[in-house]
Amino acid sequence: MSARRKKFLPYGRQDVDGRDVAAVAGALRSDWLTTGPRVEAFETALAKYCGARHAVAVVNGTAALHVAMLAAGLKPGDRALTSAITFLASANCAEFVGATADFADIDPRTYNVTAGTLRAAWKDDVRAVVPVDFAGQPCDMPAIAALARKRGATVIEDASHSIGGRFEHGGQWHKVGGHAWADMTTFSFHPVKTITTGEGGAILTNSDRLAERCRLFRNHGMVKAAGAAGTSRKKSERQWNSEKGPWFYEMSELGFNYRITDLQCALGLSQLKKLDRFVRRRAEIVAAYNAAFASQAGVQIPQVASPGARTPRVAWHLYVLQMDFARLGQTRTQVMQRLRDQGVGTQVHYIPVHLQPYYRRRHGYGPGKCPVAEAYYERCLSLPLYPAMTGKDVEHVIRVVRKLAK
Ligand SMILES: Cc1ncc(COP(=O)(O)O)c(C=O)c1O
Numbered sequence: 434m435s436a437r438r439k440k441f442l443p444y445g446r447q448d449v450d451g452r453d454v455a456a457v458a459g460a461l462r463s464d465w466l467t468t469g470p471r472v473e474a475f476e477t478a479l480a481k482y483c484g485a486r487h488a489v490a491v492v493n494g495t496a497a498l499h500v501a502m503l504a505a506g507l508k509p510g511d512r513a514l515t516s517a518i519t520f521l522a523s524a525n526c527a528e529f530v531g532a533t534a535d536f537a538d539i540d541p542r543t544y545n546v547t548a549g550t551l552r553a554a555w556k557d558d559v560r561a562v563v564p565v566d567f568a569g570q571p572c573d574m575p576a577i578a579a580l581a582r583k584r585g586a587t588v589i590e591d592a593s594h595s596i597g598g599r600f601e602h603g604g605q606w607h608k609v610g611g612h613a614w615a616d617m618t619t620f621s622f623h624p625v626k627t628i629t630t631g632e633g634g635a636i637l638t639n640s641d642r643l644a645e646r647c648r649l650f651r652n653h654g655m656v657k658a659a660g661a662a663g664t665s666r667k668k669s670e671r672q673w674n675s676e677k678g679p680w681f682y683e684m685s686e687l688g689f690n691y692r693i694t695d696l697q698c699a700l701g702l703s704q705l706k707k708l709d710r711f712v713r714r715r716a717e718i719v720a721a722y723n724a725a726f727a728s729q730a731g732v733q734i735p736q737v738a739s740p741g742a743r744t745p746r747v748a749w750h751l752y753v754l755q756m757d758f759a760r761l762g763q764t765r766t767q768v769m770q771r772l773r774d775q776g777v778g779t780q781v782h783y784i785p786v787h788l789q790p791y792y793r794r795r796h797g798y799g800p801g802k803c804p805v806a807e808a809y810y811e812r813c814l815s816l817p818l819y820p821a822m823t824g825k826d827v828e829h830v831i832r833v834v835r836k837l838a839k
Contacts, residue, residue, distance in 0.1 A: 442817040442826055443778040445625035445751070448711065453703045460699035467694040475698035476635070478705050483596075483610030485618075485637040487644035490698060491651050494593045494621025496691040497634035498526035498563070501617045503688075504636070504646035505561050505587040507532045514554055515563035515591070516546045517785040517806035523563050523591045524786045532560070533796060536787045538803040542736040544568065544753070548576035561587045566595035568782075569627070569715075569750040571609055573740040575602050578614035588614065593621035596628065597712040598748035601741035609748070610637040617643055622697075625819075627711055627750055628704035630697035654688030657681070714820040715749040718827055722752055722816065725831040729838055731757040733812075751782055754834075755812040761837055765814060768837060775833045780815045 460471055472490060480488040491497050507513060513527035517536040524534035537546045537554040544567045551562055562581045564572040574590065581588045590609070592598075598609040610618045617640075620626075622633035636647045649656065657679075723734045733755035737744055758765050769779050785806045787798040800807060817830055 439776070440826070441776050441778060442822065442830065443819075444780040444815050444817050446819050446821070447624040447629045448707070448819060448821045449629070449700075453700055456699040456703040457696055460695045463695065465695045467696075468692055469695040471695040471698040471702065472693060475630075475693075475701045475705070478702055479610075479620075479635055480637065482705060482708070483608050483618075483637055485611040486639045486641070487647075488610075488635050488637050489644060489647040489651060490633065490635045490693045490701070491691040492634065492693055493632045494619060494623065494626075494634035495522040495526065496651075496689070497619035497621070497636045498522055498589070498591065499529050499689070500647050500650045500691060501589045501619055501636050502526045502530045502532070502561065503650040503686075504617065504643050505589065507561055507587075510558065511560040512556055512558045513561040513563055513589075514546075514551055514559050514586075515786075516565045516567065517787055517803035518544055518567060518783055518809060519565040519591065519786060520593070520783060521786060521789070522593075523565050524792070526563070527561070528795075533558075534786075534792070535559070535796070536785075536798070536803055536806075538805045539567075539809060540738070541805050541809070543570055543572075543738045544735075544809060545570060545572045545738075546577070547573055548580045551577060552580060555584065559584065559586050561589055563589045563591050565591040565593070566598065566609065567751075568735065568753055569595045569598055569748040570735075570737060571595055571598045571600045571745050571747070573738070574600070574607075574612060574614035576740065587616045590615035590618040592618045593623075593626065593634075594750035595748050596620050596626070597708050598746055600745035601743040604742070606746075611639070613639065616640060617647070622701060622704075625750075627715070627748055628701065628708050630693070630701040630704070633693055633697050633701060649686055650688040651691045652688060653684060653690060654686035655682050655684045711820045712746075712748045715818060716747070718818055718822055719747075719749045719752055721827050722831065725835065726754060729835065731760040731838060732834075749818060752816045752818040753782060753813050754816060755809065756814055757812065763837075768814065771837065772833055775829075777830050777833050778817060781810075781813060782815050783810070785810050 476488040509531035511532040527534040537550040618637045622630040
């Protein structure tokens with residue numbers, strides 16, 4: 434029975450319904466296409482959902498990380514430590530500001546960096562750590578923050594995968610984006626992520642100063658009122674223009690145009706209302722996959738660690754199986770093609786970033802630097818996971834993956 438299935442299941446995709454479409458159409462008909470009321474409304478709703486003081490929305494998750502690095506004051510001569518298993522952007526943001534991106538190994542169970550792996554990779558010039566909540570599983574943030582703060586490094590949690598997640602610490606639940614163990618948390622709203630704005634991202638923080646700096650760098654480093662907070666207050670600089678009307682603007686830092694539009698934020702506001710439902714549906718699919726694959730030979734299902742007393746709520750973004758391809762008698766490429774022929778899309782998350790040609794050339798990194806990450810990479814494969822998958826879709830994926838082993 435190898436008839437091709439008509440419906441193709443990608444590894445991830447957006448879930449956009451009529452309400453989302455109506456929300457965007459409403460923004461299109463309004464007076465504001467960008468920098469309008471929907472941007473502020475989205476930021477307020479996002480901050481409220483996460484329990485953070487501030488949310489600053491930007492054009493994409495990469496820009497969110499770049500802005501966070503700028504707000505943290507990272508500069509040439511500084512180093513930022515992130516996970517070897519992540520998307521390029523978690524590391525590249527350090528290089529954007531002239532700092533050095535460096536990598537810590539992952540825990541073999543959660544595929545996340547830990548305080549232990551960060552400590553092992555630490556050098557004297559580390560000024561920022563970028564733990565990544567891989568696949569939606571929150572890192573052990575209290576332990577990571579304790580290490581980073583003792584050593585004077587800013588904590589920027591890359592939560593591109595984990596919006597809607599939470600973990601327990603000290604007898605209480607803490608939400609990703611709002612808890613006290615990250616100085617800043619970044620999200621991505623790319624269409625494969627749990628909620629989307631098309632392209633989009635945000636920085637969440639409880640610090641008034643960092644939020645102000647993020648807003649500054651998002652918009653050319655420009656403020657409307659001279660001498661306003663976030664700009665230089667030196668007398669000589671304040672007096673460079675003696676006539677100051679409401680039209681006046683001043684740039685004292687080099688920023689970017691990373692502004693998000695009202696169209697994107699209209700979609701984001703509508704998607705945010707469905708976030709908890711999306712997280713629940715993703716968890717149901719993961720539970721079905723786990724039950725089906727737990728005892729399958731040559732396959733390792735995802736594991737969840739419990740640094741607190743209770744298992745964290747993982748906001749599953751990816752479903753990654755580790756497969757012993759040699760035991761299956763096929764290469765990963767052959768397995769991916771076989772699944773594809775049967776309508777099942779897969780992806781590899783991720784190639785260890787320190788093995789990328791840029792990082793080898795620039796910093797001399799190479800194989801052996803993060804051995805757990807490198808071994809993980811040899812075996813990882815992400816299966817389809819998104820809320821719009823039907824029960825039949827999930828059964829189909831299970832059937833064809835089980836058949837691989839036979
Ligand atoms: C872990 C991680 N960090 C950062 C990003 C960058 O986000 P964006 O694609 O919105 O720029 C992504 C998105 O792929 C990601 O998965």
